[in-house]
């Protein structure tokens with residue numbers, strides 16, 4: 001496969017969770033609805049019915065090689081604010097990077113600077129302001145570059161966190177424990 005032209009925003013999150021996971025999703029289309037994804041999708045649908053926001057705003061950037069749907073876009077006193085909704089009670093760096101990518105795409109699309117986004121957590125019904133820093137922006141660019149250079153012939157290594165593997169939707173394809181033993185042999 002040639003170099004990937006456009007990276008989907010949600011793939012940034014997948015890659016930062018585990019590059020090997022994105023490899024399976026991208027090249028083998030092994031995405032399946034495990035309990036964690038199913039739960040998150042149901043919550044998204046419920047939240048959407050409350051209305052009042054711009055939802056699922058599609059944006060694409062030739063410059064950033066990025067595209068995707070921004071979960072929610074709010075207008076807060078004339079200021080544009082992207083919102084990403086997450087299941088669970090906490091968030092991680094990959095969620096911050098995904099939110100920064102939303103902000104960067106909207107900036108280019110609207111021609112205005114976006115300095116803040118929000119992460120909404122269903123588990124606590126709270127939302128958290130996130131500053132869209134230069135380091136997050138750099139991480140977006142670096143991650144896009146890393147994803148674009150992925151190739152079917154080069155599978156990334158295993159992740160070091162067994163808790164991530166336990167929740168991973170491609171666990172049955174990756175078989176991290178069995179495959180690691182076989183690769184070492």
Ligand code: SF4
Pocket residue numbers: 017018019020021022157158159164165166168169170171174175176
């Ligand atoms: S099972 Fe673990 S090593 Fe394999 S793709 Fe998922 S997170 Fe990565």
